[in-house]
Amino acid sequence: MSSNTSNEQVTDESVNETDGTSDGAIIETDISVDRGSSHTTGHTETIVRAEGLDVYYGDDQALDNVTIEIPEHRVTAMIGPSGCGKSTFLRSINRMNDRIPAARVDGGLHFRGKNVYDDDVDPVALRRTIGQVFQSPNPFPKSIYDNVAYGLRVQGKADGMDLDAAVERALRGAALWDEVKDQLNESGLDLSGGQQQRLCIARAIATDPEVILMDEPTSALDPVAASKIEDLINELVDEYTVIIVTHNMQQAARISDKTAVFLTGGELVEFDDTATIFEDPDDDRVENYITGKFG
Amino acid sequence: MSTETQSGSGISGDDSLEAAHEKNRRVRRVLFGCAAVTVVTTVAIFLVLFDNAASYFFGARISEVLFDGDSIARTVTFTEFFTGTRWAPDHATPAHGVLPIVWGTLAITIGAGLVSIPIGTATALYLSEYASSDTRNRLKPILEILAGIPTIVYGYFAVSFLTPVLVDGIATFLVNPAGRGLDSVSHHAPGLLEPLASGMMGASVGRYSMLAGILVVGTMTIPMVSSISEDAMQAVPDDLRNGAYALGATKYQVSTRIVLPAAVSGIFASYILALSRAIGETMAVTMAAGFNANLTVNPFDEIMTMTAYLVSMARGTSAVGTVQYQSLFAVGLLLFLMTLTMNLLNDRLKQRFQEEYR
Numbered sequence: 001m002s003s004n005t006s007n008e009q010v011t012d013e014s015v016n017e018t019d020g021t022s023d024g025a026i027i028e029t030d031i032s033v034d035r036g037s038s039h040t041t042g043h044t045e046t047i048v049r050a051e052g053l054d055v056y057y058g059d060d061q062a063l064d065n066v067t068i069e070i071p072e073h074r075v076t077a078m079i080g081p082s083g084c085g086k087s088t089f090l091r092s093i094n095r096m097n098d099r100i101p102a103a104r105v106d107g108g109l110h111f112r113g114k115n116v117y118d119d120d121v122d123p124v125a126l127r128r129t130i131g132q133v134f135q136s137p138n139p140f141p142k143s144i145y146d147n148v149a150y151g152l153r154v155q156g157k158a159d160g161m162d163l164d165a166a167v168e169r170a171l172r173g174a175a176l177w178d179e180v181k182d183q184l185n186e187s188g189l190d191l192s193g194g195q196q197q198r199l200c201i202a203r204a205i206a207t208d209p210e211v212i213l214m215d216e217p218t219s220a221l222d223p224v225a226a227s228k229i230e231d232l233i234n235e236l237v238d239e240y241t242v243i244i245v246t247h248n249m250q251q252a253a254r255i256s257d258k259t260a261v262f263l264t265g266g267e268l269v270e271f272d273d274t275a276t277i278f279e280d281p282d283d284d285r286v287e288n289y290i291t292g293k294f295g
Numbered sequence: 296m297s298t299e300t301q302s303g304s305g306i307s308g309d310d311s312l313e314a315a316h317e318k319n320r321r322v323r324r325v326l327f328g329c330a331a332v333t334v335v336t337t338v339a340i341f342l343v344l345f346d347n348a349a350s351y352f353f354g355a356r357i358s359e360v361l362f363d364g365d366s367i368a369r370t371v372t373f374t375e376f377f378t379g380t381r382w383a384p385d386h387a388t389p390a391h392g393v394l395p396i397v398w399g400t401l402a403i404t405i406g407a408g409l410v411s412i413p414i415g416t417a418t419a420l421y422l423s424e425y426a427s428s429d430t431r432n433r434l435k436p437i438l439e440i441l442a443g444i445p446t447i448v449y450g451y452f453a454v455s456f457l458t459p460v461l462v463d464g465i466a467t468f469l470v471n472p473a474g475r476g477l478d479s480v481s482h483h484a485p486g487l488l489e490p491l492a493s494g495m496m497g498a499s500v501g502r503y504s505m506l507a508g509i510l511v512v513g514t515m516t517i518p519m520v521s522s523i524s525e526d527a528m529q530a531v532p533d534d535l536r537n538g539a540y541a542l543g544a545t546k547y548q549v550s551t552r553i554v555l556p557a558a559v560s561g562i563f564a565s566y567i568l569a570l571s572r573a574i575g576e577t578m579a580v581t582m583a584a585g586f587n588a589n590l591t592v593n594p595f596d597e598i599m600t601m602t603a604y605l606v607s608m609a610r611g612t613s614a615v616g617t618v619q620y621q622s623l624f625a626v627g628l629l630l631f632l633m634t635l636t637m638n639l640l641n642d643r644l645k646q647r648f649q650e651e652y653r
Contacts, residue, residue: 096541128543138534141557151542207542
């Protein structure tokens with residue numbers, strides 16, 4: 001299994017979990033693109049396409065004229081320094097930005113060719129198609145079972161289906177079933193941080209979305225738990241499209257097929273195959289950022 | 296000195312540090328003294344109530360028995376007190392069954408809860424989950440003003456609006472849904488519900504009624520429920536809401552299936568506080584519900600709560616030390632125990648649900 005390779009890399013002491021920019025020396029020597037786990041062969045459809053996307057919070061511009069085409073069944077990583085707008089971009093896709101009163105969106109953001117900011121798009125329906133996993137694990141204060149079943153229940157899919165089987169399938173999909181199968185009725189909050197995050201992934205995939213957005217899903221986890229999540233992401237792309245925001249450049253290099261680099265000011269500086277971004281970027285600023293000289 | 300500074304490294308303290316410690320100890324004693332005031336007061340109140348209540352049942356206070364050697368004589372038996380159904384300690388033929396006024400208090404408390412809990416919870420949910428922050432910032436102070444209005448003012452609200460307009464209106468509607476007034480009932484064909492309503496009400500609604508008491512206490516405890524519940528809902532981490540919204544939950548689903556369960560301890564605490572306020576409420580309920588100890592379920596009847604009894608007896612003409620006067624303390628003790636139970640229940644609930652979320 002190719003995932004073993006990434007396992008060793010993550011548990012390596014030299015990996016800097018918190019901020020990829022703080023130690024240039026390590027990054028320069030350690031970054032290598034893990035081709036084995038990538039899915040870059042062959043052409044796929046574009047599933048999410050932004051065109052001239054601007055996002056403002058009040059008077060502050062968080063995204064500046066972002067244009068990008070994100071392919072289906074691939075892991076696309078968003079990297080860049082803090083405040084560069086990568087999380088904002090993620091939240092724009094499933095319109096979680098709507099929850100922030102001051103947020104305003106201009107330009108186009110298309111999901112399968114449909115602008116998600118069109119008047120006839122219901123954000124509730126959109127979020128049933130585009131799931132999200134958050135930075136710190138946020139299981140509901142309910143049982144493990146109810147956590148996974150929550151999405152199916154609120155989406156009205158739970159009636160008339162084999163809910164037990166659906167919960168098991170989701171937990172297996174999140175590589176958590178074997179650890180929790182005997183304690184499904186215990187609180188999700190009793191799990192460890194890494195297990196909680198996998199529970200949140202199970203919760204997201206239970207409703208069978210097309211895209212899963214991940215906002216720094218491993219930044220609150222220890223390296224071992226993080227590596228399990230990374231392995232999981234590599235498996236998820238068989239069925240889903242994964243768009244992941246990460247501060248950790250090694251992680252982006254290990255798990256993603258495509259990488260988008262945002263820099264301060266909400267500008268998308270470069271978007272290409274992950275190997276190209278890390279080995280031969282076009283833009284000097286990207287090269288500086290990757291090698292730790294900027295950001 | 297200089298050698299000491301070098302070898303002792305200045306960690307052994309000196310006079311000025313000692314003075315600071317002394318000041319520290321003084322401050323500590325003063326603070327403890329202030330904290331002790333409330334504890335001592337609570338204990339003293341309980342002892343006075345207990346001591347005097349004993350004289351109601353046994354003819355002599357515990358302190359009199361202990362220090363003056365007074366003898367014990369059963370005046371009111373516990374059986375009569377707790378099971379009698381007529382309460383008239385100062386009547387020519389006295390009766391000491393506390394049930395009617397306990398019932399009065401319970402009826403007001405339960406009724407007020409039926410008003411304030413649904414309305415207060417809905418208000419809290421609206422403010423916390425539905426209202427924009429602008430609306431919330433404008434509405435919340437108004438709610439808190441409502442909570443700060445003196446209860447006597449609520450009493451006037453009951454006397455001048457609730458009783459003549461609302462309670463009378465409801466009574467009129469029940470007697471004659473076509474809208475004719477109470478006075479005209481006898482002159483016209485009876486309305487559909489007249490037998491029921493007039494049977495329930497007797498002749499007409501007087502100045503006082505259980506319903507008016509329920510409505511006024513219910514109204515005045517709404518802010519307590521809504522304000523504390525809203526705080527509890529606001530304390531639910533936004534992460535949980537985001538998690539639910541990201542799964543395609545609607546606002547209603549997030550409110551009812553995530554926020555409400557996660558905030559349940561705070562919400563229950565607000566209910567208990569509102570109910571214990573209703574139990575102890577005196578001024579408004581006296582002005583609205585009256586002074587007539589009735590064991591009745593008719594909401595249009597005058598009733599008397601325990602607090603109303605305490606007011607009337609404390610201002611009455613009974614001589615201090617008589618059985619009728621000492622009934623004051625027996626009822627007071629019972630009331631104290633009821634609110635104490637509610638407070639303990641509140642603490643228990645808080646502990647029980649504390650771990651609901653991180």
